[in-house]
Structures are given as structure tokens and as C-alpha cells.
Amino acid sequence: MARMTMIEAVRSAMDVSMERDDDVVVFGEDVGYFGGVFRCTQGLQAKYGKTRCFDAPISESGIVGTAIGMAAYGLKPCVEIQFADYMYPAYDQITQEAARIRYRSNGDFTCPIVLRMPTGGGIFGGQTHSQSPEALFTHVCGLKVVVPSNPYDAKGLLIASIEDPDPVMFLEPKRLYNGPFDGHHDRPVTPWSKHDLGEVPEGHYSIPIGKAEIRRPGSAVTVIAYGTMVHVALAAAEEMNIDAEVIDLRSLLPLDLDTIVQSVTKTGRCVVVHEATLTSGYGAELTALVQEHCFYHLEAPVVRVTGWDTPYPHAQEWDYFPGPGRVGRALAEVMEA
Amino acid sequence: MTEFPQLSLHVPEPAVRPGGMPDFSNVNIAKAGSVPRPEVDAASEDIRDLAYSIIRVLNRDGEAVGPWAGLLSDEELLTGLRNMMRLRAFDARMLMAQRQGKTSFYMQHLGEEAVSCAFRKALKKGDMNFPTYRQAGLLIADDYPMVEMMNQIFSNEKDPLRGRQLPIMYSSKEHGFFTISGNLATQYVQAVGWAMASAIKNDTKIAAAWIGDGSTAESDFHSALVFASTYKAPVILNIVNNQWAISTFQGIARGGSGTFAARGLGFGIPALRVDGNDYLAVYAVSLWATERARRNLGPTLIEYVTYRVGGHSSSDDPSAYRPKTESEAWPLGDPVLRLKKHLIVRGVWSEERHVQAEAEILDEVIQAQKEAETHGTLHAGGKPSVRDIFEGVYAEMPPHIRRQRQKAGY
Numbered sequence: 001m002a003r004m005t006m007i008e009a010v011r012s013a014m015d016v017s018m019e020r021d022d023d024v025v026v027f028g029e030d031v032g033y034f035g036g037v038f039r040c041t042q043g044l045q046a047k048y049g050k051t052r053c054f055d056a057p058i059s060e061s062g063i064v065g066t067a068i069g070m071a072a073y074g075l076k077p078c079v080e081i082q083f084a085d086y087m088y089p090a091y092d093q094i095t096q097e098a099a100r101i102r103y104r105s106n107g108d109f110t111c112p113i114v115l116r117m118p119t120g121g122g123i124f125g126g127q128t129h130s131q132s133p134e135a136l137f138t139h140v141c142g143l144k145v146v147v148p149s150n151p152y153d154a155k156g157l158l159i160a161s162i163e164d165p166d167p168v169m170f171l172e173p174k175r176l177y178n179g180p181f182d183g184h185h186d187r188p189v190t191p192w193s194k195h196d197l198g199e200v201p202e203g204h205y206s207i208p209i210g211k212a213e214i215r216r217p218g219s220a221v222t223v224i225a226y227g228t229m230v231h232v233a234l235a236a237a238e239e240m241n242i243d244a245e246v247i248d249l250r251s252l253l254p255l256d257l258d259t260i261v262q263s264v265t266k267t268g269r270c271v272v273v274h275e276a277t278l279t280s281g282y283g284a285e286l287t288a289l290v291q292e293h294c295f296y297h298l299e300a301p302v303v304r305v306t307g308w309d310t311p312y313p314h315a316q317e318w319d320y321f322p323g324p325g326r327v328g329r330a331l332a333e334v335m336e337a
Numbered sequence: 338m339t340e341f342p343q344l345s346l347h348v349p350e351p352a353v354r355p356g357g358m359p360d361f362s363n364v365n366i367a368k369a370g371s372v373p374r375p376e377v378d379a380a381s382e383d384i385r386d387l388a389y390s391i392i393r394v395l396n397r398d399g400e401a402v403g404p405w406a407g408l409l410s411d412e413e414l415l416t417g418l419r420n421m422m423r424l425r426a427f428d429a430r431m432l433m434a435q436r437q438g439k440t441s442f443y444m445q446h447l448g449e450e451a452v453s454c455a456f457r458k459a460l461k462k463g464d465m466n467f468p469t470y471r472q473a474g475l476l477i478a479d480d481y482p483m484v485e486m487m488n489q490i491f492s493n494e495k496d497p498l499r500g501r502q503l504p505i506m507y508s509s510k511e512h513g514f515f516t517i518s519g520n521l522a523t524q525y526v527q528a529v530g531w532a533m534a535s536a537i538k539n540d541t542k543i544a545a546a547w548i549g550d551g552s553t554a555e556s557d558f559h560s561a562l563v564f565a566s567t568y569k570a571p572v573i574l575n576i577v578n579n580q581w582a583i584s585t586f587q588g589i590a591r592g593g594s595g596t597f598a599a600r601g602l603g604f605g606i607p608a609l610r611v612d613g614n615d616y617l618a619v620y621a622v623s624l625w626a627t628e629r630a631r632r633n634l635g636p637t638l639i640e641y642v643t644y645r646v647g648g649h650s651s652s653d654d655p656s657a658y659r660p661k662t663e664s665e666a667w668p669l670g671d672p673v674l675r676l677k678k679h680l681i682v683r684g685v686w687s688e689e690r691h692v693q694a695e696a697e698i699l700d701e702v703i704q705a706q707k708e709a710e711t712h713g714t715l716h717a718g719g720k721p722s723v724r725d726i727f728e729g730v731y732a733e734m735p736p737h738i739r740r741q742r743q744k745a746g747y
Contacts, residue, residue, distance in 0.1 A: 061557055
């Protein structure tokens, strides 16, 4: 075991995978010699050579398009989109190509690629470095969508994603890279080295895609969250002193519906939290599923706490980010209903 | 008052519209045999002229002339002719089948048969094409079974793609034919990635990318050229310029550039322009490009100058946007007739044998169609299962899709 930040955990996952399998290649903007703007690929080019870890032109459609071709050949590309906000030029390649190659060719060709992308806000990144586009992926059949909330999961899930036979969108909440940020932006963040989930095995292990984890057991209300919002929800539950059960989805597609249904059936109340905008967000899907499967157990309407339906602002970051205050008020609202 | 006039927008127009006299005087045709054949390691900047001329081998008298001639034996040329005739006969029958309601949609190659048939000959087993919808000659010339193609077109119970894809969007890894998307230009850059993978693995296989004149306007085309140029990928970047993108003439995508081939020059990619209706020229240029790729010299861009004689698809009526007689005026002639004439000039073919071959080929196609139809057509007979809708979205079916399949009653 070693203490790792989420950056180190992600890097370790690629390192372990490249060590075990010569077909794993890593590329993207600035990922080669420099090691990526968040340093997630630091040292990989020096260790594995520049034909297995290299810099790409600033062309996301080119990065994803070539990765698809490499996967068709038999490689397992794990590429970095520098910010999730930059994935739009590649969206055609992701949705109409990567997601459908297995289906349309009846398995004649497949597309085992991983697209890693830093997601979410909290770093004063403004409109183009703060977005959470996960719902644009969960709406696409043929993709898998993973959002880890801590170093241990990040490594195990990234290894599972690289080994997965289908395309995986791996969204890394960038505000969690260095610590379990709980939304209290005015307080210092505890480093991962002081957190249980910062303890990460150095070797190979994987966490199955499609399994949620209960981060805080409780009986009064279920909070469904993923990524940064897991830590915000945990803080809100503590601060409001509410016996909330906090579910960390870890993967959005496929979704661990059983864990959700078991929890909400038990608590009868549910709050869905995400950083992305509200309308047609992934929370809408979660809310619909909860009412379809738990309607007769519900004591109160399901409440969503999300980013506002506006572009991500710069100066007003903390009025936009759904922090523990807003989540706490939603918990109280659901408990009173 | 300004010293400059008011601005005005330039919208290119084709030379002629329906009702007018076809006019290809703007197509500058080089004399057969006149374009030099450089060494395969020539630098892009030293062979710029080849992006603006047209490499041709067959002259008006049916003779093969010049430095690009002499690469194929009579026997190989006879096979080439036969493959083009098979593709043409296949198209005619399938277009008829579409009109008869046996499938929803069809796209033919009429006038463009030489491009994919001759190119296939320059490839080896294991190489990979990333084709568009008008390169079925890659399959025909590789002896992919016609029955399989028809099963796919009819979406019947033996459809290798289980009814999931539009007709003619074939897939065959075994025959070096990547699954056709139906989306445009996306596969151009994928071919570059496949070629990069081959180079990463120190393999010997090469890739071929395919695109039409219209789709070169897509950003994926540009991405593909950047990546191919940067990493010197062993890929052939093929542009089939058949003059028409549905109803839009090639000038709309080409803009102010002299030729599509010239697009490669800015990337330092050697670019050749070839008579796409000349089987010998297409083969010679393809071989030159594949040799470059195999010798790790990097990508080559080829523009095939040809003409789409038929409609864009079975849903298209070209008489609405171009003169009906335009194809007859096309100055590069018909690829089948030109190769036929060459073989007759060489004394290895005759009108009689051609007619006989046409009958044999028609019989081959009819037999294949009969067999395919025993497995069903789009609206009659055997068809893929409803279960096939739900299978194969992922390697392993996730619970939510399983629930939906059960809901559908399967």
C-alpha cells in the first residue's frame, strides 16, 4: 500500500496497465514529454517510450478518431482529453463511431478505448474548464461512464476501464485530484494522504464497473451522488446531523440500480446531487428510476440539487457550485416533507 | 465615402445546369503517358505538379503508354475487367431489387468501378480499408461472396450484421474492410489511427482511408491529414472525386484550391491525381502509394478523378440538378469500356468474349440473388430476430438493456 493523490492513482493505473499489456498506449495533448497539464501521465513516456506515450496535435476529433482506429487494429488506447469541456469536437467520433462499432459490425470490430477527462468545477476555470458533460455520454447507448470520487476507486476503476472490451468515458473530478474537497472552499482541503481512500495498492487490482458504494450508511434519507458531490453530501449530512445514507455511484452507465432501490426502499426519501446543470441532467434519469422503482415507499418528492441552468460562471463560482449549504437545505426539506 | 466597393458573397456554381449543354472544358486532361513517375521516396515538394495534373495510362486508342504502364499481365487485366463487370452487374440487380421493394435503399458505383477494384489489387492480406459507401469493389475484387453482400442488403435471416445496418454498409475484417459508418469522413482519421497502430507494433500492415470530394470539407479530413503527416502513418489517403456530392458540385467543397489532391501539399504529404476511370492508372498509382507506406515513408494522398454516372443513391434523381447527358460528355470515358478496348487491342479479348462474359456474370449474380432470397428480403421471408436489437450493444448485456429486451417480449 502507498499513499496516493488521485493524480498519482490515475498515473499508477496507466503505469500498471502499460506494464502488463504492450497494447495499452497513452496519448493526448501535452501528455508525452511534459506528462499532462495535471501531470497524470508524468514519467510514462520516459518509462515506456514515445511510441506508447506521446503528444497529440490539438484535435480532439483526431485524438479520438485515431484511438478508434488503433482499437480496431487491436490496441487498447487510453487517451486524455485535456478538459471534459474540450470533448465536443470529438463528440461525433464518440457517439456515432466508438459507441456503435461493435453493434453495427455485429462484433466483427470492437472499440476498447478509454477517454480520460478532467471534469467539474471548483478551480475557477470558468465556462470552458468547469463543465460536467456526463449526461451527454449516459444518453449514448454503447458507452460506459465512470466517475470516481477517490484515489482508491480511481485506480481500480481506471484499470477496469482499460481492460474493458467497450469504450469507457472516464471522468476525473479535477477538484478531487489533491484531496476530498467537500465544498467548503474557504477551508483548507485535507490531503488524500490523510484519508483512508488515499491508501492505494501499488500493484494491479480492479473495481468492477457498474457497482456503487455506500459511503455513509443511514436510515433517514438516501443521497445519490458521484464524484466531488460525494464529499459535499457527506459534509452536509454531518453538518445537518441527519441520518443520511450516501451512495457513491462510481459508474453511471451501467448503473447499480439495485443499491439505489434497496436504499430508497429503506429510507423512503431521496436527494439526488450533481454538479452538472439541472435540466435533462443525469439526476433526471436517477429521479425517474427512483419513482419507477420506489414510488410506494416514498414519503416525500425526490429533490435534485445541481448546478444552475446557466453556463459555469467565473467570479460567482461558489454561488454556482452546489455546496454543502444547498445540499444540507435539501436534506432538511426532504425530511420535513 | 470609402475607397472600397461594397462586398459581395461568392457562391460557386457548376458550369451547366439541367437544360444546358454539358461542358467539361474546365477539366484539364493530361495526355496519357505524359506525367512522370517519380521514385517512391520523392519528397512532397519535389512532385507538386502531380497534384495538379492527371496520371493516365490508357490512351484514346486503347494502348497503355508512359512511365506508369506495364505493371499488370494480361491475365491480371482480364481479372480486373471481370471484377469491374461483376460489380456493375451486381449493382444493376440490386438497384432493381430495391425498386422491387426487396430492400429500402441502394447505392451503386456506375462509372467508378475502376477505383475500388484496381486499388484492392495493390493491397495485401491483413491491410485494412476504411471505406465509404461506394467502394464495394474492394470486396468484389477480393472475392467476398456476393451472397453475403446480398444477405446484408436484404437484411435477411443470414445478414451478417443482423439487420442493424443500412443496406450496403458492409463489414468484413477478414477481407480488410472496416465496418462502414454511413457517417461521412469520420473513418478517414480512424484509418490513420489504424496505420499508426501498425507502426507502433512494428507490423508490416498498412491502412487505406476513403472519402468523397464533398466530405473533404469535414474537419475529420483535416484531422486525418494532420495526424498522418505528423506521425508519418503508413496510410493511403484516397479521395474519390466523382464531381457530385448528392446535388452539390465538387466546387463547393473544393473552394479556391486548384484540386483536392493539392490539399495534401500543405501537410507535406505527397499527392497524386489520377484518372479514376483508367484501371491501369489507378493500379499503378495505388501500388506506388502502398510501396511508400510499406517502406515506412509515410502517407500518400491520391485524388481519383471520376464521374458518378448514377444518382447518389436509390433516393436521388440527378436530372433535377445536372444535365441528363452530362455523363456521356464526361471526358474520361467509361472504365469498363476502356479496359475492354485495351484488352481487345492487345489481342486477348473480343466483343464476342465480352458478351459471353456479361452473360456468365449475370448468371453468377442471379444465382447469388436466388440463394440470398431463400433467406428472405427486407419485407418478406426470414429476418433477424427482435433479440438482435438488444444484443451486441456491449460485449456483456447490462441489466437495463436486459430489462428492456424482456419488456419487448424477448
